[in-house]
Amino acid sequence: MAGKGARAGSTRQRAHPEAPPRAEHRSAVTLRVNGEERTLTLDHRTTVLDTLREHLGLFGTKKGCDHGQCGSCTVLIDGRRANSCLLLAVAQDGARITTVEGLAAPGPGGETLHPVQQAFLDHDALQCGYCTPGQICSAVGMLGELAAGHPSLVTAPGSRPGLTAEEIRERMSGNLCRCGAYAHIVAAVQDAGRAPGDAAGRPDGDPRHLQDGATP
């Protein structure tokens, strides 16, 4: 028990290890996280990833490489997937952020998992689970891009991309899985993409920015 308490204490200490930043080095930032507006005063160096984990207690989003190479920190920013470790929170002021905690739909009988989450369970698309929140958020964003007709490198020129294994592998290449659950991940994403009710659309469901060919 003593050991457990010591660990909890050191975690709290790590969250705020430094003196408060000087006024010119911090700003008030408002983020709409999973539908809830959160206003914080943050050191400008704080990434969206660290804001979620260290300031908002949302530990679903994982820190892997912290350099944009592994994809485990993937979240949806205004409906588009992004590496939260490379985004400064101050530069995202006003943004709508969806993390893995915000994907399930609340209901009277409890939450209903997002079709992509359910497909990961159905297909056993994970082993250790560390990369899974990033895989799932990435898949949600990717299915939206696919539904909007955005091409990938493997899309035949001039054609509309389909929900093929080849397309999924190419489009999910920014999410690494060191357990090697890729085969089941591809099957899960394919299954979720075929699900009725447009897995790509909900619950972040604002595909307006993903209209075919729209400029931002």
Add this chain to the structure above:
Amino acid sequence: MKPFAYVRAHSPAEAVQEYAARPGARFLAGGTNLIDLMKLGVESAQTLIDVSRLPLDRVESGPGGALRIGAAVRNSDLAAHPAVRERYPVLSQALLAGASGQLRNVATTAGNLMQRTRCLYFQDPGKPCNKRLPGSGCPAIEGVHRDLAVLGHSEACVATHPSDMAVALAALGATVHLLGPDGERALPVADFHRLPGERPERDTELRPGELITAVELPPPMGPSLYRKARDRASYAFALASVAAVLDVRDGVVHDVGLAFGGLAHRPWRAGAAETVLLGAPATPAAFAQAADAELVHARPLRDNAFKVQLARNLAVDVLSALAARAAGAAA
């Protein structure tokens, strides 16, 4: 990472003024490379001037069929734009060959041009690097350099430019538009990045305080194609890549734009190869001769001579594919 002030610019002019007023300022767009390098201690800033929300996020058709791409247009939006897919497929393909879906959603046109080399020594502040710390030396020349330059390098630096997009822009003959303290100017994209020489710390011809506002593409000259060779099927930097635009008429090369990626400190516009090709028959033999005319200048390092043959094969393949397409269209 050292603390920094943060300001958000509302117009390009305001961004340039803020830069001039604040020593140690840097422009921040998508930040996918800059924030990473600040975490590593390779880059630092006293102030970040956020230019990601400037009204430079449009792709607009210009006079005579040109296309003007705003500096803040995201890589994924540019790759998916109908005008780019239809008229400049080499650009869409190059963008989609780079990075990952997540990174392309954030990275911008200007930021892609401004990204720094991925040379291991540059990215490690614990090691010497003439680009990061001028005069400290270049361990890559004798060290890990399999991914590095075979063309245009110097005793001071053997880094490569990592962009795929810029290689396509070089083949297309794009122009970079700039706004600085002294007003506007424009540079051909092939002259925007520089060779290292004795000043490898300078990647580009950008002057202090200048902001990229747009990239302009001339009307498309012909069918185009991008091909990239890398260690993985996806999500890896180029060992070598080729961007080509080819206009074939009656089996003869009427016009051509050819550029190599992954071989040099800048996207390598293959002027010598283009000269050989103009007026030549559109055949694999002529394409091989043209590639050789360019690559005869290669000076590979101990572990990267394979890149020369790789680039030659890619160039012949890409030009042959475009010629076959032209022949098919004519038949």
